[in-house]
Amino acid sequence: MTSESFRPLTTLLHRRAASTLSTTTTNTLRSRIHFATRPNPTLPRRRIKVHPPPPGPPTKDPISVLTAAQIKALDPSGSRAELFSRNNPQAIRPGDIVYVRRKNGEPFSGVLLNIRRRGIDTSILLRDQLTKLGVEMWLKVYSPIIDSINLVQSKEKMARRAKLYYMRKLKHDFGPVRGIVSDWVRKSYAAKKGVDKAGQSAGQKGQKEQKAKKAKK
Amino acid sequence: MIQLKSMLNCIDNSGAALVECVRVLGKKRPATVGDKIVVVIQKQRSLGHDLSAAAQAAVKVRRGDISHAVVVRTRKEYGRADGSYIRFDDNACVLINKSGDPLGTRLSGAVGRELKKKKWSKILSLAPAYV
Numbered sequence: 001m002t003s004e005s006f007r008p009l010t011t012l013l014h015r016r017a018a019s020t021l022s023t024t025t026t027n028t029l030r031s032r033i034h035f036a037t038r039p040n041p042t043l044p045r046r047r048i049k050v051h052p053p054p055p056g057p058p059t060k061d062p063i064s065v066l067t068a069a070q071i072k073a074l075d076p077s078g079s080r081a082e083l084f085s086r087n088n089p090q091a092i093r094p095g096d097i098v099y100v101r102r103k104n105g106e107p108f109s110g111v112l113l114n115i116r117r118r119g120i121d122t123s124i125l126l127r128d129q130l131t132k133l134g135v136e137m138w139l140k141v142y143s144p145i146i147d148s149i150n151l152v153q154s155k156e157k158m159a160r161r162a163k164l165y166y167m168r169k170l171k172h173d174f175g176p177v178r179g180i181v182s183d184w185v186r187k188s189y190a191a192k193k194g195v196d197k198a199g200q201s202a203g204q205k206g207q208k209e210q211k212a213k214k215a216k217k
Numbered sequence: 218m219i220q221l222k223s224m225l226n227c228i229d230n231s232g233a234a235l236v237e238c239v240r241v242l243g244k245k246r247p248a249t250v251g252d253k254i255v256v257v258i259q260k261q262r263s264l265g266h267d268l269s270a271a272a273q274a275a276v277k278v279r280r281g282d283i284s285h286a287v288v289v290r291t292r293k294e295y296g297r298a299d300g301s302y303i304r305f306d307d308n309a310c311v312l313i314n315k316s317g318d319p320l321g322t323r324l325s326g327a328v329g330r331e332l333k334k335k336k337w338s339k340i341l342s343l344a345p346a347y348v
Contacts, residue, residue, distance in 0.1 A: 108348075123300075130327040134306035135348050138294070145299045168306075 067119035074120070074142045083149055084115055084122065084141060094164050095155035098126055099181050100139055101147040108137055109152065109181040111174045113164045124149075127167060129176040134168065152177075152184040218247040218293040219254060225308040227258075228289065228328075229321025229343075232276035233312060235260035236286065248288050249295050250328075251335030256286045256310065277320050278312065284320070286310040287337055289328040289344075303329065303348060311340050319343065 038045075059065050075081055083092050092098060092112060099109040110126030113136070122141045127134060139146065166172050219225065219238050227233040236256035241248040248254050261280050278284055289311055294304035305327075312320040319340055327346040332338075341347060 121300075130346050130348065131325070133290075133326050135327060136294070136304040137348070138302035140300040143300055 064119075070120040071142060074144060080141055080149065083151075084117070084124070092124075092149070092151050093155065093158065094162060095159035096151055097153040097177055097180055098124065099150045099152045099184065100126070101150070103145050103147050105145075108139070109177050110135075110137070111164075111167060111177060113167060114162075127174070128178075129173070130178075134173070150184075150188075152181055218249065219252070219288050219291060219308060219310075220247040223247075223308060224259070225256070225286070225288070225310040227262075227286070227312060228309045228324050228326050229311050229319060230262075230323045231312045231319075231321040232262055232278050233258045233260070233282075233284075234262040236284075236310060236312075238286075239283070242285070249291055249293075249331075250288055251331040251337060252288050253313075254286050254288060254310065256284055256312070258282045258284065284312045285315065286312050287332070287340060289332065289340065290326070291329075295329075295331075305329070305348075313340075 071081060082088050085091050092115075094112050094114060096112050097109065098112050099107060101107045108126060108128070110128035112124055113127050114125040116123045116125070116138075120142055123138045124141060125136060125138050127136045129135070141149065167174060220241060221239060223238040225236050225238060227236050235258075237259050238248070238254045238256055240255040242253040242255060244252065258278050258280050261276070261278075287310060288308070290305040290307060290309040292305060292308055294302045296302050309326065309328075311324060311328075314320060317337075317339075322343070324340070324343045324345065326344075327348050328341065328344040330347050332341045332344075332347070
């Protein structure tokens with residue numbers, strides 16, 4: 001039987017058909033057609049793993065789907081994306097002064113020269129002058145290390161270019177941004193304190209009123 | 218990316234103003250912030266024609282001297298592990314002696330933070346600012 005089992009199925013069927021005379025064998029042959037013969041029955045059966053199909057419907061643009069998922073994970077509220085969105089009129093634009101707070105390390109501020117839009121790798125180029133020396137830094141907008149990106153001062157007129165590399169030249173260099181940024185930081189803290197104080201005093205007033213009402217009753 | 222023939226500003230008070238790199242030490246690639254290089258002094262810092270003896274003594278190197286140096290700023294942007302890149306407006310170095318101590322006593326200008334990682338804490342402590 002072993003020599004026979006190595007032959008293809010069709011020849012086996014033909015030989016069996018030729019050798020038999022009764023009709024019952026044709027029924028068994030017909031049922032037998034559906035089974036493939038094993039090359040070597042003594043070997044264990046092969047378990048060919050059939051993988052399930054990948055989840056979700058097939059997409060024409062998996063990169064954009066992945067990018068959207070990554071941005072959703074890193075910027076769930078969408079505030080970071082809105083800061084640099086082309087459609088948002090209050091967005092940060094090239095030429096504005098930006099103050100970036102990082103979770104570990106000192107904050108960096110500077111004039112925004114360039115917004116490089118590359119999905120999850122979207123980054124901004126800030127230029128500052130420290131000790132009369134120009135320093136530029138690229139920062140990833142969606143990075144979890146970045147605590148907050150704040151607009152300190154927007155450019156009065158819209159810059160007539162998207163990339164402001166001309167600001168590297170002495171004639172157009174903005175200079176140190178430290179003074180403007182420190183003023184803004186001070187004002188923003190003062191404003192925050194004012195809001196807290198107002199909230200506290202309002203709360204106290206409310207409590208007093210309630211007490212007075214109870215006393216009247 | 219500092220390599221042979223690169224000109225760097227010397228930002229310490231050792232006496233050198235402009236130096237030229239002749240060799241990058243320890244690696245077969247151009248030097249970046251925190252790497253050791255060998256330099257030739259091209260320009261001396263002019264402190265005035267009538268120099269007191271003390272001022273003259275303070276000048277440790279002269280034009281044509283060969284010295285070791287550490288790169289502290291590069292005009293070529295370099296990346297950090299958090300995905301940010303940083304770039305300065307000039308190339309700058311600090312002269313050191315063979316044992317790694319800076320020749321000058323004061324630095325002017327900001328330096329790159331990579332000096333800490335590459336164990337140049339003495340230079341970093343002298344620097345007025347680091348980015």
